Every structure is written in C-alpha cells, then in structure tokens.
Amino acid sequence: xxxxxxxxxxxxxxxxxxxxxxxxSVATENAEFTEVEEPxxxxxxxxxxxxxxxxxxxxxxxxxxxxxxxxxxxxxSRPRIDxxxxxxxxxxxxxxxxxxxxxxxAEVNMSSKKPxxxxxxxRARHGTRRSPLFKGGSVIHGxxxxxxxxxxxxxxxxxxxxxxxxxxxxxxxxxxxxxxxxLPSDDPSYINDLxxxxxxxxxxxxxxxxxxMPRNISLAxxxxxxxxxxPVYGLNVYSMLKYETLVLTVAxxxxxxxxxxxxxxxxxxxxxTKKFMLNMQN
Amino acid sequence: MTSFTxxxxxxxxxxxxxxxxxxxxxxxxxxxxxxRGRAQHGGDKHGHGNKGSKARQNFMRxxxxxxxxxxxxxxxxxxxxxDHHVKRQYPPLSLATLQQMIDMNRIDITKPIDLSVLCNxxxxxxxxxxxxxxxxxxxxxxxxxxxxxxxxxxxxNFKAKINIEVQWTxxxxxxxxxxxxxxxxxxxxxxxSLFILINPKKFFQRGEAIPRRMIxxxxxxxxxxxxxxxxxxADPEKISWERFVLAQKYGYKxxxxxxxxxxxxxxxxxxxxxxxxxxxxxxxxxxxxxxxxKPTDPQLKEFYRS
Amino acid sequence: xxxxxxxxxxxxxxxxxVPIIQCFLARNASIKNEVQDFDIVTxxxxxxxxxxEVKAICDKSxxxxxxxxxxxxxxxxxxxxxxxxxxxxxxxKMYGRYGDASNVYPGLAWPTAEDLEDIREYESVAxxxxxxxxxQNAMNIIESERxxxxxxxxxxxxxxxxxxxxxxxxxxxxxxxxFEAQQAKEKKEKLIEEVxxxxxxxxxxxxxxxxEMLVKREKEEKKKVREEKKKVREEKLLNYLDSKAK
Numbered sequence: 001x002x003x004x005x006x007x008x009x010x011x012x013x014x015x016x017x018x019x020x021x022x023x024x025s026v027a028t029e030n031a032e033f034t035e036v037e038e039p040x041x042x043x044x045x046x047x048x049x050x051x052x053x054x055x056x057x058x059x060x061x062x063x064x065x066x067x068x069x070x071x072x073x074x075x076x077s078r079p080r081i082d083x084x085x086x087x088x089x090x091x092x093x094x095x096x097x098x099x100x101x102x103x104x105x106a107e108v109n110m111s112s113k114k115p116x117x118x119x120x121x122x123r124a125r126h127g128t129r130r131s132p133l134f135k136g137g138s139v140i141h142g143x144x145x146x147x148x149x150x151x152x153x154x155x156x157x158x159x160x161x162x163x164x165x166x167x168x169x170x171x172x173x174x175x176x177x178x179x180x181x182x183l184p185s186d187d188p189s190y191i192n193d194l195x196x197x198x199x200x201x202x203x204x205x206x207x208x209x210x211x212x213m214p215r216n217i218s219l220a221x222x223x224x225x226x227x228x229x230x231p232v233y234g235l236n237v238y239s240m241l242k243y244e245t246l247v248l249t250v251a252x253x254x255x256x257x258x259x260x261x262x263x264x265x266x267x268x269x270x271x272x273t274k275k276f277m278l279n280m281q282n
Numbered sequence: 283m284t285s286f287t288x289x290x291x292x293x294x295x296x297x298x299x300x301x302x303x304x305x306x307x308x309x310x311x312x313x314x315x316x317x318r319g320r321a322q323h324g325g326d327k328h329g330h331g332n333k334g335s336k337a338r339q340n341f342m343r344x345x346x347x348x349x350x351x352x353x354x355x356x357x358x359x360x361x362x363x364x365d366h367h368v369k370r371q372y373p374p375l376s377l378a379t380l381q382q383m384i385d386m387n388r389i390d391i392t393k394p395i396d397l398s399v400l401c402n403x404x405x406x407x408x409x410x411x412x413x414x415x416x417x418x419x420x421x422x423x424x425x426x427x428x429x430x431x432x433x434x435x436x437x438x439n440f441k442a443k444i445n446i447e448v449q450w451t452x453x454x455x456x457x458x459x460x461x462x463x464x465x466x467x468x469x470x471x472x473x474x475s476l477f478i479l480i481n482p483k484k485f486f487q488r489g490e491a492i493p494r495r496m497i498x499x500x501x502x503x504x505x506x507x508x509x510x511x512x513x514x515x516a517d518p519e520k521i522s523w524e525r526f527v528l529a530q531k532y533g534y535k536x537x538x539x540x541x542x543x544x545x546x547x548x549x550x551x552x553x554x555x556x557x558x559x560x561x562x563x564x565x566x567x568x569x570x571x572x573x574x575x576k577p578t579d580p581q582l583k584e585f586y587r588s
Numbered sequence: 589x590x591x592x593x594x595x596x597x598x599x600x601x602x603x604x605x606v607p608i609i610q611c612f613l614a615r616n617a618s619i620k621n622e623v624q625d626f627d628i629v630t631x632x633x634x635x636x637x638x639x640x641e642v643k644a645i646c647d648k649s650x651x652x653x654x655x656x657x658x659x660x661x662x663x664x665x666x667x668x669x670x671x672x673x674x675x676x677x678x679x680x681k682m683y684g685r686y687g688d689a690s691n692v693y694p695g696l697a698w699p700t701a702e703d704l705e706d707i708r709e710y711e712s713v714a715x716x717x718x719x720x721x722x723x724q725n726a727m728n729i730i731e732s733e734r735x736x737x738x739x740x741x742x743x744x745x746x747x748x749x750x751x752x753x754x755x756x757x758x759x760x761x762x763x764x765x766x767f768e769a770q771q772a773k774e775k776k777e778k779l780i781e782e783v784x785x786x787x788x789x790x791x792x793x794x795x796x797x798x799x800e801m802l803v804k805r806e807k808e809e810k811k812k813v814r815e816e817k818k819k820v821r822e823e824k825l826l827n828y829l830d831s832k833a834k
Contacts, residue, residue, distance in 0.1 A: 048288050048289050048292075072288070076288055076289075076292065077288065078288050078291055079291065079292060079295060079301075081301070081306060081307065082307070082308045082309040082312060084301070084306060085306040085307055085308045086308060086312075088303055088306060089308075165301075167288075167292060168292075168295060168301050171292040171293070171295050171296055172295055172296060172300055172301065173296075174300065210660075211647060211648055211649035211651075211656065211659070211660070212646050212647055212648075213646050213647075213648050214646070215642060215646060218642075218645045218646040218648070219637075219642065219645060222645050229648045230648060231648055231649055233659060234648075234649075234650070238303065241301060241302050241303050241306075242302075242303060244300065244302075266404070267388070267402070267403060267404030267405075268402075268404040269404060270404070270407055271404075281658075486684060487681065487684040487685050488680060488681055488684050489679075489680035489681055489682070489683040489684025489685070489692075489696075489697055490680055490684070490697055491697050491698050491699075496711075496714075496715060497715055497718075497719055497722075498722075500717070500722050500725065500726060503719065503722040503723055503726055504723065504726045504727075507719070507723055515719060564698070566694065566697040566698070568683070568684065568687050568694075569684075570685065570686055570687035570689070571687035571688055573687075575694055575697070577698055579698075581701065581704065582698055582699075582704075585699075585704055585707075585708075
C-alpha cells in the first residue's frame with residue numbers, strides 16, 4: 001500500500017526524476033498512468049496546484065484560450081522573503097569590484113626625508129611627511145583597489161529564490177503566460193497599447209524559451225527601454241522583481257518547471273552542492 | 283516547501299503591496315554587523331592591555347615553553363597510523379542501506395548491481411582521489427537507519443535477490459546475499475577504472491575509448507583469487523563449492539540458482555579487463571548520437587583483448 | 589520625439605519615433621538641402637536596419653559566440669580560436685559531447701601506434717608480473733613464512749632438549765668459579781697470616797714492608813712448588829730408569 005502510493009507520487013513527478021530511479025521492479029498500474037507529454041501535477045489530493053490563463057500577444061485585447069497547470073513546487077512554493085533578499089544582495093555583490101584605492105605610506109608621492117631634526121626645534125617629532133598624521137599623507141587601513149566581493153550563495157538558496165519569486169509574482173497577479181511572442185507588427189506603439197490596455201504595469205519582462213527572439217517583438221522592444229526580452233537561462237530574482245510584470249511563454253514555463261523541479265529532486269545532491277568552479281559544465 | 287498550507291501564506295501576499303527590490307528584508311539576526319572596536323569599548327588597545335610583548339606582537343612560537351622540553355616533544359613517537367594515507371580504503375555500505383535503496387526503487391534489481399549503479403543513486407559516494415578503491419559491503423546496521431526504533435542487523439533483514447559486484451566484503455555478507463538466491467562477486471578496479479565507473483557519463487563525454495581494467499596489486503591478488511571471498515579471479519567450480527560450504531556453516535538451504543528464471547542475469551559477470559557490463563574495452567560510446575564505435579584495426583583489437 | 593513634415597507632402601502615415609541621432613542628422617540635412625526627400629524617415633524600421641543588425645537585435649542571449657552555442661547544445665567553435673582547440677584532447681571532448689555534429693574524426697578516440705607503444709612500455713613497468721606469477725609469489729611468501737616458523741619451532745624444540753644439560757653446565761661452572769675464588773682467597777689470607785706472624789706486631793697489610801714480605805713469601809712458595817715438581821719429575825725418571833733396567 002505504501003509502496004503503491006510512493007509509486008504514484010514518483011510517477012507524478014517529472015520524467016527526469018522518474019528516469020533517475022529505476023522503476024521496473026514496482027508493480028505498475030498501467031490503466032491510470034497514460035503516456036502524456038507531462039505527468040499530472042496532482043498527487044494525493046492535498047496540493048497547492050496553481051493554474052493560469054494562457055493568453056496571446058496577437059491582439060491588443062486579451063484572448064485567454066486555455067488554462068495551464070503550474071507545478072505547486074515552482075509556482076506555489078512558500079514565498080521566502082529572506083531568501084529572495086539574500087538572492088538580491090548576492091546578485092548585486094558577487095560581480096561588484098571596488099576600485100577605490102588609497103595610498104599606503106610607501107606609495108605616497110613624497111620624499112621619505114625626515115622633515116626636521118629630532119630635537120631642538122620645539123616642534124613635534126616626525127620621521128616622514130608621508131605619515132597619516134600629516135595632511136597629504138597615507139591612509140591607514142584604507143580601501144585597496146580591486147577588492148572583489150565574489151561569493152556564491154548556496155545552491156539551494158538560489159533555487160528556492162527562483163521558486164519563491166515566481167510564486168510571489170503569480171500570486172500578486174504580476175505573472176502572465178502567453179502562447180508565444182509573435183506580434184503582428186514591429187511597431188512599438190502596438191506593444192505599448194497592449195501593455196496599457198491590459199494594465200500590465202510600466203515595466204515588463206518577456207521570457208521565452210530560446211535566445212533568438214521573434215523579429216517583430218525584438219525590433220519593437222528595441223525602442224522601448226522599460227520592456228525587455230530574456231531567454232529562460234537568464235531568469236533571475238533581481239530581474240523578476242525589478243520588472244513589475246513578468247510575461248512567460250508556454251514553452252518557457254515548461255522549461256522553467258522542468259529545470260527547477262530537476263534541481264529540487266535530483267538524486268546527486270552532492271554534485272550540486274560542490275564548490276563553485278568557474279569552468280564547470282554539467 | 284510545498285504543501286496546501288502555502289495557499290494561506292500566498293493569499294496573504296495578494297493583499298500586500300507588490301514585492302519589489304525596495305521592500306525586501308532579511309530575517310532578524312541573519313546578518314551580523316561587523317562592529318569593530320572604537321574608543322572606550324573594544325577600542326584603544328583592542329584587548330591587548332598595556333605595553334609588553336603581547337601588545338607589541340612579539341610572541342614566542344606556539345607550544346614553546348620557555349626552554350624546557352615542550353609537551354608535544356616529551357613523549358616518544360608511536361607510529362599508529364603510519365602509512366595509513368597510502369593504504370587502500372573501502373568505504374562501507376551496509377546491507378540495510380542497500381535493502382532500503384532497493385525498496386525505495388533507487389536500484390533496479392532485475393539488472394546486475396555495480397559500483398556505478400550505487401553511485402548513480404546519489405546515496406553512496408566514493409572518492410578515488412582519497413584512496414577509496416570501491417565499496418565494502420558490510421552486514422551491520424547503517425547510520426542511515428539508526429533513527430528506527432527496532433535496530434536489527436542488516437544481514438538478518440536482507441531479503442533481496444541480487445547480482446552484486448563489490449570490491450570488499452565479509453563472509454557473513456556473502457552468506458546473507460546467497461541465502462536469498464543472489465550472487466556476489468568481489469572484483470578489483472584500478473584508480474583510472476574507478477573514475478570511469480563512478481561517473482560513466484562524464485567519461486563518455488570525454489570521447490575516449492573504454493580502457494582495459496588493470497590487474498590487482500600483489501597485496502590484493504590472493505584476496506581476489508580466493509573462492510571464499512568470491513573473487514573474480516577465482517575458479518568458478520571452487521566458488522560453487524564454497525557456496526555449499528557457507529550454506530552449511532550458516533545453516534541455510536542453498537537455493538538452486540540454475541532453476542531460477544533470472545539465472546542468466548545472476549550469473550552474468552564481467553571479464554577481468556572489462557569495466558562496464560555489456561561494453562568491451564576499446565569501444566567508444568557516444569551519448570549524443572547514441573552509437574557505439576568499435577575499433578577495426580587489428581593492432582588495436584589485439585591490444586584491447588590483451 | 590520629433591514629428592517631421594516636409595515640403596509638399598502631408599504624410600498621413602505612421603508617426604515614427606525616430607532615434608535622437610537620426611533626428612539630429614535629419615535636421616542638419618534639412619538645413620543644408622532644402623529641397624530633398626527624406627526617404628529614410630518615413631518608412632518603418634525595416635529599411636533602416638540590415639539583416640545582420642536585425643539578427644543582432646533578436647539575439648537576447650548577451651553571451652559571446654562560443655558560450656551561446658554551448659548553451660544551445662551546439663559545438664562552441666566551428667573554427668579553432670585558441671591553440672587548445674587543435675589538440676587531440678579537445679577534439680575528443682567535442683566528439684564526446686556533440687557527436688557527429690562536431691565534425692571531428694571519431695578515430696581520434698583511439699591511441700595511435702606510438703601511443704600504444706608508450707602504453708605497453710608503461711604497463712610493462714607498472715605491472716611487470718602476470719596474475720599467475722603474482723599468485724605464485726604470494727604463495728611463496730606464505731610458504732616461506734610458514735617454513736620459517738616451522739624451523740624456528742624445531743630449533744626451539746632441539747634446544748629445549750639440551751636445556752637440562754646446559755643448566756647443569758652453568759651450575760658447575762659457577763660452582764667451580766666460586767670454589768676457585770674461595771681457594772685463592774684462603775691462600776692469600778694464609779700468606780698474610782704467616783707474614784703477620786713473622787713480623788709479630790700489628791702491621792698494615794698495605795704497608796711496603798708487608799708487601800715486600802708478601803712477595804718474598806710468595807717467591808718462597810713458588811720455589812717450594814717448583815722443587816716439589818722437580819722432585820716428582822726425578823722420581824719419575826728414576827722409576828722409569830729402574831723399570832728399564834729391569
């Protein structure tokens with residue numbers, strides 16, 4: 001009984017995980033499980049299944065055609081504001097290099113001659129004009145150029161950051177799903193009208209499956225600075241929060257779900273949590 | 283992270299302002315501010331008192347006891363762990379963990395089990411660079427299961443019929459496996475072969491031909507040639523004799539694997555130069571095109587068969 | 589945002605939001621050439637940008653050429669860019685990852701004749717013995733150890749048998765030594781007594797006179813012994829002669 005429940009749950013998860021565990025020794029009930037592109041999202045009945053309308057960009061007026069099921073673990077996960085914050089901070093900091101530089105005593109462009117004799121002057125004793133006591137002297141413990149702030153946020157914090165942000169976007173009605181990014185014309189006014197009429201918020205981020213975007217939308221948005229296109233692999237917490245509205249294509253949604261669920265359920269966690277290396281390839 | 287309780291939490295957000303970069307905050311106490319010492323508290327002499335060598339960073343080397351023989355030199359050396367870093371190690375895998383992996387469908391028992399199968403589960407890992415030479419199958423309770431209330435020995439509870447190939451094992455584990463009608467073999471893999479076996483995908487992506495597995499070193503040759511250890515270099519007849527003997531010793535009836543429908547699978551064994559089941563040395567496996575390329579040059583063939 | 593109209597036309601078409609630079613140029617142009625058609629401005633963006641530019645705009649990856657290919661599962665570089673791209677190791681990797689699409693000759697996966705020689709040479713040094721030889725050596729070592737133990741035990745057995753004899757020998761020797769030491773001591777004491785008696789009064793044995801006396805006495809003793817020996821020898825000779833004569 002327990003094993004059967006487990007089997008159902010495992011089958012319900014995306015095919016990548018099912019492939020990871022070898023299924024053959026469990027008694028399968030083939031009647032229930034049909035070979036569909038995706039297995040069903042619902043398991044057990046106790047679930048937080050999300051759903052969204054799939055509309056289009058062909059017409060200015062919204063034409064919602066179908067409802068798409070969104071996986072609860074990606075689009076309905078607990079919105080961890082602290083993890084989102086850590087992701088934002090990380091995204092800001094890891095690339096940041098501080099070029100501020102101050103001169104150390106040896107570097108100050110002054111002679112190292114003793115300014116005046118030790119005794120007899122009635123003045124304070126000094127050995128060099130470069131000292132920090134002097135105006136124009138060195139700075140102690142000052143910034144030294146090229147201070148990097150690189151660090152890698154733990155892998156699963158980054159994954160949960162993405163799922164939290166997606167969930168937040170969806171629940172706050174800032175996530176929209178479209179069939180594809182095909183526009184009838186490359187006129188920027190078209191897209192402006194569309195966005196205005198649909199109350200999609202001033203800035204919009206369009207995310208598609210591929211990195212080569214359709215011609216019309218690329219040319220149109222080329223002239224609009226506050227609306228941008230992005231491939232799925234560029235998805236990040238900062239961009240999602242920066243842009244008020246997030247528009248995903250169906251293909252992008254599928255890809256995001258597949259990738260995030262894989263990372264959440266991968267059997268080789270020790271590989272994922274290894275030390276970060278710059279030239280790492282999966 | 284996902285449950286029907288998230289619904290309430292998420293619905294809360296619907297009535298709150300839009301989440302943006304400007305209204306985020308970390309948990310209290312998550313980030314500790316670096317309060318460096320300044321002025322009276324923590325500052326001035328920064329905990330080093332007045333003058334003296336301690337304030338002027340003039341310390342003696344650690345352990346120095348102002349001339350008398352220091353503590354760490356008072357006692358004679360005892361080479362308890364001499365050369366430990368050079369010896370072969372076999373990280374243990376208990377039968378209890380193995381049983382659990384099989385029950386949770388992490389391992390497919392209709393095919394022979396290998397070190398690569400165990401590593402692919404993600405639950406068992408090996409580091410050849412740390413002188414790990416394979417899996418040591420033990421009959422103890424695993425740390426994995428210590429939370430259970432009834433702790434029973436792994437060997438007593440082992441119920442699966444498997445064909446498993448390990449690198450080191452003990453007599454009672456062999457008995458536990460053979461009692462259920464399974465087959466266990468111990469075989470040796472040299473370091474290069476280990477790296478390949480642990481992560482076959484990574485190896486195939488290198489685009490190299492599968493190399494030959496090397497023979498064991500002198501201090502391991504007798505272990506892998508003895509039938510009592512089910513070594514891969516041992517005489518199969520002697521092994522069947524040993525199976526019989528073991529059954530007598532441990533007091534179970536030796537199941538007849540000849541009558542078993544999975545006989546072919548259970549009896550399948552690797553050649554002493556083979557790393558993977560079903561793949562010979564010299565073959566090139568390409569995962570992208572899903573092809574296997576075999577050498578045609580007679581010199582190469584002869585080399586890979588040697 | 590500039591709406592541009594020109595002499596003669598009233599273009600009831602789209603008002604294009606032309607980039608600033610173009611506006612500027614257009615204005616300059618209009619100053620210089622009063623009567624000229626501004627074809628550029630009236631049409632859509634299509635005619636302004638070439639195919640290449642359009643492609644560049646449509647590429648939203650923000651990656652360099654090689655990385656973009658990798659992300660999309662294609663071979664990163666068609667033509668070698670770095671000298672590493674010409675190495676066998678890299679080419680094998682490309683074949684391993686991308687298959688036939690990498691245009692790499694798959695035969696590179698196998699070692700060349702020279703490589704085979706090298707491998708063979710390495711293995712002859714790293715693995716000089718065959719399995720049977722190694723087994724034989726291991727068995728020999730075990731056998732020799734066993735033999736050594738046996739020999740040792742035999743030696744011990746043999747020695748145990750002789751043990752009593754040795755014990756007795758040792759006892760005798762020590763007893764003899766003791767006895768001889770005792771004898772020597774007694775002799776010395778006797779001599780001292782004699783000398784003391786000779787002197788009559790108390791005298792320190794370490795004294796010179798005493799020592800002289802002692803030496804004298806020892807000499808006398810030795811002489812006596814010698815004379816006795818001589819006597820014995822003479823007797824023997826006499827006896828011998830006697831016997832001969834008889």
